[in-house]
Amino acid sequence: MDAATLGFSTQELLLRSSPVLYLPAGVLLCVGLLVVAGYHLMARTVCGRPEGCRAVRRACRLAVVPAVLLLVLGLLAGFEVIDAGPTGTPLLIGGALLLVVLARLLAVRAAGAPYPLTGERAALGIGVALIVLCSFWAAAGIAHRKGTADARWLAGHLTLRPAVVLDTTERLYLQWPGVEERALPDAGAGQRFRYRYRGVRLLAQAGDRMFLIPRDWTWEDGNVLVLPMDTAVRITFHPG
Known part of the structure; x- marks a missing residue:
């Protein structure tokens, strides 16, 4: 990834x-x-x-x-x-x-x-x-x-963007306010995803890339995570 x-x-x-x-x-x-x-x-x-x-x-x-x-x-x-x-x-x-x-x-x-x-x-x-x-x-x-x-x-309307639960195989080290990082339990040899992130939203999607932002994001100087859509990530969308 x-x-x-x-x-x-x-x-x-x-x-x-x-x-x-x-x-x-x-x-x-x-x-x-x-x-x-x-x-x-x-x-x-x-x-x-x-x-x-x-x-x-x-x-x-x-x-x-x-x-x-x-x-x-x-x-x-x-x-x-x-x-x-x-x-x-x-x-x-x-x-x-x-x-x-x-x-x-x-x-x-x-x-x-x-x-x-x-x-x-x-x-x-x-x-x-x-x-x-x-x-x-x-x-x-x-x-x-x-x-x-x-x-x-x-x-001013971030709640209109889909909320995202992001699972990754590697740690992203996101030091963003409002973003929660949690290590997933080892459920056996078939478990590839090791970290889960909450508190991010989908800003946009272009081709095979997603642009994710923190829920406390600001347009002047907010961070953006550019993430490829491949087998190394697992995305779950939910409202709110």
């Missing part, structure tokens, strides 16, 4: 064992799809009329003001001058870049010229790459916030 007692980040454990990590990326991709669809709809309908083209060009010039404001706020958040949370910086910077790229695309389209222009292809490529990077950055921040919220909630 190869068991390890580690100080895992609770948020990381919850994210690894939950599909919540994919939700922010999916939401951002859906937003990107709506932006692209809106751009093509505006380019075909509004820019198809002369008065519409003039209105689009004026709107694109005015879009510089909110784009600069978003960029400045994003940089201030990045240097921690203002507090924008874990997702504020990428959303502000990425939103500013996206607004500039879309405004430039619509302005050139309204003028009837192809885009990207020869001298702007490199800038467009870098801008798109930065927008994609900010999207992944924001998705990671949203997932981290979700993991933190789940960890805080779990710390």
